[in-house]
Amino acid sequence: MRTPLCDRFGIEHPIFAFTPSEHVAAAVSRAGGLGVLGCVRFNDTDELERTLSWLDDNTDGKPYGVDIVMPMKVPTEGSSLDLGAMIPEEHRRFVDETLLKLGVPPLPEGEGREGVLGWLHSVARSHLDIALAHRPVLIANALGSPPVDVIEKCHEHGVAVAALAGAAKHATSHVANGVDIIVAQGYEAGGHTGEIASMVLTPDIVDAVGPDVPVLGAGGIGSGRQVAASLALGAQGVWTGSIWLGTEEYRSLSSSAGWETAFLRATSSDTVRSRVYTGKPARLLKTRWTEAWAQEGAPAPLPMPLQNLLVSDAHNRINASGDPDVVAMPVGQIVGRMNQVRPVAEVMAELVAGFDEAVAGLEKVRG
Amino acid sequence: MRTPLCDRFGIEHPIFAFTPSEHVAAAVSRAGGLGVLGCVRFNDTDELERTLSWLDDNTDGKPYGVDIVMPMKVPTEGSSLDLGAMIPEEHRRFVDETLLKLGVPPLPEGEGREGVLGWLHSVARSHLDIALAHRPVLIANALGSPPVDVIEKCHEHGVAVAALAGAAKHATSHVANGVDIIVAQGYEAGGHTGEIASMVLTPDIVDAVGPDVPVLGAGGIGSGRQVAASLALGAQGVWTGSIWLGTEEYRSLSSSAGWETAFLRATSSDTVRSRVYTGKPARLLKTRWTEAWAQEGAPAPLPMPLQNLLVSDAHNRINASGDPDVVAMPVGQIVGRMNQVRPVAEVMAELVAGFDEAVAGLEKVRG
Known part of the structure; x- marks a missing residue:
């Protein structure tokens, strides 16, 4: 399973895995996908610093990403x-x-x-600064486009920026801000989500942003069949989340x-x-x-x-x-x-094998 | 685009088109899909009789289906x-x-x-009787499984029965009643629909009913990419509806x-x-x-x-x-x-060509 995103990020499969667990993120990256560590849970910046150092050391030199939560408009806030x-x-x-x-x-x-303080803008900015001192290849923002200066800072560090979108008009506005990759977050997705389902949203966004902006399909993706469906809709890769909550590696996080x-x-x-x-x-x-x-x-x-x-x-x-x-x-x-x-590696193997099987089935239908 | 449903119904493409317009239904059947005429709008049974005779004469001998609206449980009703x-x-x-x-x-x-009286059980039953005197190959019920005696009557006439389902447990219950084909109606669909989006619902139902019961993916399907996505998810065909409201042939119905x-x-x-x-x-x-x-x-x-x-x-x-x-x-x-x-034939041609193109794209990704 290769799309241009594989070369861009040096990954084997265009499978992006959002997870609050560094153990899951590392296992995904080691298995050929891109593990993306969710930062919102880190109130303590020292803990995030230690966790990213751990990721640096436990991904066999493979790339990883970091996910922050930052609204486009800087809100008034306090302690x-x-x-x-x-x-x-x-x-x-x-x-x-x-x-x-x-x-x-x-x-x-x-x-x-x-x-949890990660929802605060100032805290999200400190997450970003810590992350950029490590070696993420991608900063993803769970609340749409981050502010333009944040995007520029990432680009100065040679780091790509992804942003979630639940409608085509949001996606084009993200791209106008400088966002590199759009995560088309369908209604069926876990976490923040809009009302348009992946089957409609993914091609809407793919067509709206044009062929130069890669789109990741998100929402409803937990098997290789769903990866194939998302790529049939025009996505260059998939953004997954929920499925990793059911892995052995995630257990280390849960109390x-x-x-x-x-x-x-x-x-x-x-x-x-x-x-x-x-x-x-x-x-x-x-x-x-x-x-x-x-x-x-x-x-x-x-x-x-x-x-x-x-x-x-x-x-x-x-x-x-x-x-x-x-x-x-x-x-x-x-x-x-x-x-x-299941172990992360087993889930990854099914996503890849299931994709191949689904494509073989479609070839048979096409004749 | 061929699946076992093509042989079963003598159609070229496993594209099922629900429509209240006999002109759309006939055009879909002539173009190689299966036009399915929605009956709920016929208060006057003579008008339905005349419309089905028109369909018999205007489909070039190709098959068509009929859609009724009948709850499983016979309600108390009156005039x-x-x-x-x-x-x-x-x-x-x-x-x-x-x-x-x-x-x-x-x-x-x-x-x-x-x-509109077609929502009444007695009226839906009279629709069925009129339909079975013509040559439909499929009776679809828009409200889940029809009563068992209705299914048996269709089978006696050699007519297959399809039923809409919005969750896997409904699909298995329909199959237990004798329903032949399940329409997996995703959240994004027009008309009656549940809360589970097609990306999740279609494989849920495909796996729940097993390989012997064909599933049609419904909801969010208006292009060849979406047909490919639905078939990647395990559907043997697609059930479309909204897309036909935007055709020239539909204009004849609208006032x-x-x-x-x-x-x-x-x-x-x-x-x-x-x-x-x-x-x-x-x-x-x-x-x-x-x-x-x-x-x-x-x-x-x-x-x-x-x-x-x-x-x-x-x-x-x-x-x-x-x-x-x-x-x-x-x-x-x-x-x-x-x-x-657009004319129906043009929409059909795009569904088929877009499917082929999407499959070619997936093959390239698989390598």
């Missing part, structure tokens, strides 16, 4: 303390009461921690057995697109936690970054509880096919 | 008069006030007509220039999944009419078949008005690519 003051009491009370109702115990004394149980039993119908995780619409596993927010009388989620600050502590309590019924986790509709935990 | 009494006054008032607000004039004296203008300018973002058309979730063009129902204070749509009876007269008024801003019409997300009105 997590200032922002905390902007969260209405009604919302805090709803979270507390819901956790009580769902039987999620408080954290043991001293185990609380700060909310909870709850979500693994929840993922393994979920069907393709068991996700929901909701604003409860970050304040922007994101696809999550449908659980008693997301259902509580959908009930009549529940408050409307707050805008980004307030919503994530509001629920950060709840997420920590939920993770610690290990209860599969109240998991709070972004995942795409392919969760229905994540039915066993 | 349109009895049912009319079940519609709350609040809903009637909302429709009247909304039409006034949107500037949709009443119909000229004497031009009102009955609501309004409004919807054509509306379709031609719409983007992939301009649809909405809503219960306002029939009472069940269906994807429609997003217009001032659908937006009115989504506003705060609007009544919740009624269950099928009441909602369609409620809005039938409004649909007639809207169609007569010719105003593209208030169109009420099911269409899928591919409406964004329906940018010119």
